[in-house]
Amino acid sequence: MINSISILREIIAYVFLITGTYFLISNAIGMIRFPDFYLRLHASSKCLIAGSISVLMGCIVLEGISYISLKLIIIIIFLLITNPVAIHAIAHFAYNYSIKPQKIVKNDIKQ
Amino acid sequence: MSRVHKIFRKFYKIGLVLFLAIFLLFIFDEIQNLDIKRYLSEHYISEGVQETGAINLVTSVLYDYRGFDTLGEATVILTAAATLSFMTPIKKVKMLGTEFTIIIYQTIIIIIPFLVVLGMNLIFFGHISPGGGFVGGVILAMIPILVTINYGITFSENKLKPNHKSLLEGIGAIGFILLGLLGIFAGSNFLASGQANFGLGNPGELISAGLIPYLNLMIGIKVGAGLAAIFNSLIKEG
Amino acid sequence: MLYLILAIILSIIITFYRLIKGPSVPDRLAAMNSIGVMFLMILVLLSYYFERKIYINVALVYGVSIFMNVLIMVKYLQKPEKGGSSD
Amino acid sequence: MKKKLLTFILTLALWLVFAGHINFSVFLLGTLVTIICSIISRMFAAEVFRLLLMNYEVKVSFVKIYYIFLVVGAFIYDAFLSAVRVSKHVFEINPSFSPKTVQIKTSLQNLPSIMILSNLIALTPGTLIMDFNILNKNYFIHWIDVRSEDEAALKKALIGKHEKWIAKIFE
Numbered sequence: 095m096i097n098s099i100s101i102l103r104e105i106i107a108y109v110f111l112i113t114g115t116y117f118l119i120s121n122a123i124g125m126i127r128f129p130d131f132y133l134r135l136h137a138s139s140k141c142l143i144a145g146s147i148s149v150l151m152g153c154i155v156l157e158g159i160s161y162i163s164l165k166l167i168i169i170i171i172f173l174l175i176t177n178p179v180a181i182h183a184i185a186h187f188a189y190n191y192s193i194k195p196q197k198i199v200k201n202d203i204k205q
Numbered sequence: 206m207s208r209v210h211k212i213f214r215k216f217y218k219i220g221l222v223l224f225l226a227i228f229l230l231f232i233f234d235e236i237q238n239l240d241i242k243r244y245l246s247e248h249y250i251s252e253g254v255q256e257t258g259a260i261n262l263v264t265s266v267l268y269d270y271r272g273f274d275t276l277g278e279a280t281v282i283l284t285a286a287a288t289l290s291f292m293t294p295i296k297k298v299k300m301l302g303t304e305f306t307i308i309i310y311q312t313i314i315i316i317i318p319f320l321v322v323l324g325m326n327l328i329f330f331g332h333i334s335p336g337g338g339f340v341g342g343v344i345l346a347m348i349p350i351l352v353t354i355n356y357g358i359t360f361s362e363n364k365l366k367p368n369h370k371s372l373l374e375g376i377g378a379i380g381f382i383l384l385g386l387l388g389i390f391a392g393s394n395f396l397a398s399g400q401a402n403f404g405l406g407n408p409g410e411l412i413s414a415g416l417i418p419y420l421n422l423m424i425g426i427k428v429g430a431g432l433a434a435i436f437n438s439l440i441k442e443g
Numbered sequence: 444m445l446y447l448i449l450a451i452i453l454s455i456i457i458t459f460y461r462l463i464k465g466p467s468v469p470d471r472l473a474a475m476n477s478i479g480v481m482f483l484m485i486l487v488l489l490s491y492y493f494e495r496k497i498y499i500n501v502a503l504v505y506g507v508s509i510f511m512n513v514l515i516m517v518k519y520l521q522k523p524e525k526g527g528s529s530d
Numbered sequence: 531m532k533k534k535l536l537t538f539i540l541t542l543a544l545w546l547v548f549a550g551h552i553n554f555s556v557f558l559l560g561t562l563v564t565i566i567c568s569i570i571s572r573m574f575a576a577e578v579f580r581l582l583l584m585n586y587e588v589k590v591s592f593v594k595i596y597y598i599f600l601v602v603g604a605f606i607y608d609a610f611l612s613a614v615r616v617s618k619h620v621f622e623i624n625p626s627f628s629p630k631t632v633q634i635k636t637s638l639q640n641l642p643s644i645m646i647l648s649n650l651i652a653l654t655p656g657t658l659i660m661d662f663n664i665l666n667k668n669y670f671i672h673w674i675d676v677r678s679e680d681e682a683a684l685k686k687a688l689i690g691k692h693e694k695w696i697a698k699i700f701e
Contacts, residue, residue, distance in 0.1 A: 111447055112447070114484070115447050115450045115451060116617070117613050117617060118450075118451055118454050118481055118484065119450060119453070119454045119457075120613075120616075120617035120620045120621070121454070121458075121477060122453075122454035122455070122457040122458045122477075122481075123457065123620050123621070124616065124617070124619070124620040125457070125458050125461045125473070125474060125477065126457060126460060126461060127620060127625065128620075128625070130627075130629070131467065131469060131470060131473075132629065132658065132672050133627060133629065133674060134461075134470065134473060135473055135658060136616055136658060136674045137616055137619075137620065138473045138474075138476065138477045139652060139653075139658065140609065140612040140613045140615075140616045140653065141613045141616055141617055141620075142476075142477050142480055142481075143609050143613070143653065144609045144610050144612070144613030145484075145613070146480055146483070146484055147606065147609060148610075149484045149487065149488070150484075150487065153487060153488075153491060156491070157496075161547065161550050161551075162496045162499060164547045165499050165500075165503070165547060165548070166487070166499065168503070168544075168547065169487075169499075169502060169503060169506060172319070172503075172506055172507075173480070173506065174605060174649070175312060175315065175316070175649070176312065176316070176506075176510045177480065178648070178649045178652035178653060179308060179309060179312045179645075179648075179649065180476055180509075180510055180513045180514070181473075181476070181652060181658070182306075182308060182309070182648065182652060182658075182659050183305070183309055183513060183514060183517045184469055184472050184473055184476065184513065184517060185658055185659065185660050185672070186303075186305075186306060186517075186659075186660060186661060187303055187469055187472070187517045187520070188467075188469035189660045189661055189670075190303050190522075191467070191468065191469060191522050192522070193467060193469065302518045302519050302521075303517065303518060303520075303521075305518070306661065306662045306664075307641060307644065307645075307662060307664050308644065308645050308648045308659075308662060309514070310641075311641050311642055311644070311645040312645060315642075315645075316510075317570070317571050318541060318567050318570075318571050319544070320507065321563075321566065321567040321570055321571070322541060322544050322545050322548065322563065322567060323503065323504075323507065323548065325545075325563045325566070325567075326545065326548040326549065326563075327500070327504070329559060329563075330548075330549065334497055334500060334550070335497060335498060335500050335501055336500060336504075340504060344504065344507065347507070347511055348570065350511070350515075351511070351514075354514065354515060354518045364573055410553070410555070411553060411555045411556055411559065412555055497550075
């Protein structure tokens with residue numbers, strides 16, 4: 095009984111870890127394949143955040159309840175607060191650097 | 206002709222880097238296969254915990270066995286901060302920079318208490334977990350740097366005066382030397398904590414390892430104040 | 444666990460192409476940020492692989508320093524006056 | 531006074547998590563560090579824990595806790611959904627995009643709520659904030675793929691729903 099629960103926990107943990115690694119690899123390939131700067135930034139924000147959260151969640155499931163999993167939760171909260179802000183800072187910097195989005199369909203910003 | 210020259214220059218740089226990498230690889234391979242018996246490192250690893258009382262071996266080497274070298278490293282930061290504050294102009298030249306939006310301001314305000322707790326934890330737990338005075342000082346120095354890039358140099362120097370920073374740095378340096386002199390009063394060498402038996406305690410508790418936590422605290426204060434002073438004077442020069 | 448670490452190292456190497464090639468400065472900044480977070484994941488996974496879980500503190504400090512790095516770079520980098528490669 | 535006690539307990543809990551074990555000496559040092567932390571954060575930022583400093587009744591606070599869980603759940607759900615969509619674009623053979631920049635006006639007043647809404651917008655499927663105007667409270671947003679006008683209205687409604695939740699917490 096105990097053995098099957100530990101096996102189930104390992105399976106859940108590795109599912110989380112493998113999805114996280116998949117998101118990180120898709121971030122790396124998207125950074126190369128996308129044609130425009132802002133599109134690359136989309137790949138770099140969403141896939142990066144989801145991948146890192148998924149890897150850390152896998153580590154928490156592998157660990158169980160202890161001080162180390164609390165530290166990992168603090169890392170998750172820190173990444174959730176700071177990483178979108180860092181991406182926003184880079185996008186704002188590029189907007190001031192006068193990089194225009196290419197292939198635009200409709201533009202609502204009054205020039 | 207010029208195009209050939211340009212291509213040659215590009216490949217010359219790449220070839221230089223590759224040559225250096227292969228050279229370093231051979232050197233590391235040689236170092237791995239050397240037959241020198243490492244008496245000193247084996248002594249540190251086997252007896253370090255009992256002699257100094259600190260679980261973290263790096264800290265026990267840095268503040269006990271080689272404490273005098275750490276004093277030398279700390280002097281480098283003191284000299285750099287003193288020289289920079291001596292050379293900067295009194296009149297503040299504003300350095301150009303992109304304006305941040307209100308979102309980034311708000312995030313930085315939320316992060317500041319987290320940084321204080323993290324830095325203090327790294328300093329005070331330097332002898333039983335990874336960390337130490339240098340890293341904790343850098344984390345604490347991030348707070349004045351963040352305030353400087355957020356609200357500008359004038360606000361930052363109004364809140365934390367440069368004189369106070371240099372006073373804090375002096376307290377760190379002099380305190381380190383005074384703690385070192387305690388070893389001489391106890392009848393041992395300069396900067397001796399393990400040899401002079403200053404209450405080593407049980408390894409793994411907060412109050413243990415003799416003088417090492419206090420030395421950590423002094424180094425943390427000194428590095429934090431010094432780095433903040435260096436950053437502010439570099440920004441002011443423009 | 445080792446194969447996951449190798450996969451993340453592979454993705455770091457792929458992202459390095461954008462860091463070197465990148466036509467403009469913000470491209471390089473975005474590549475630098477993503478390489479930093481990927482390396483943070485490697486630090487967490489390595490502490491599990493060697494079973495020294497106390498080294499998660501290193502990952503915390505590294506995560507703080509990435510954020511600082513991006514903010515200072517964004518603050519003090521400027522567009523060159525003439526001859527810059529904007530488009 | 532009650533709110534100050536709450537901030538004290540939160541910072542002390544952070545210290546104990548970092549410390550790794552609970553002891554009498556660790557606890558004593560933690561109180562000292564918490565006092566130093568409150569002094570420094572008072573020096574630089576007056577309104578650090580603005581959410582906790584406000585006055586409200588017991589029944590209202592339970593409702594607020596429910597909405598906090600809702601927002602955190604929306605955070606993580608949006609992150610995964612958007613990552614799946616973007617990674618679907620990555621592995622297409624001929625990726626086709628229709629990007630669009632748009633501006634959205636918010637009705638939020640507090641600065642922390644604006645920050646949290648911007649974090650949420652950075653994670654909803656295919657949006658990215660380029661600029662924020664403090665006078666008009668306008669977000670300039672870059673969207674990755676919007677095929678038609680209906681889809682745009684749908685996504686604007688999604689952002690409006692998040693905005694309503696955050697307004698329940700902070701205002």
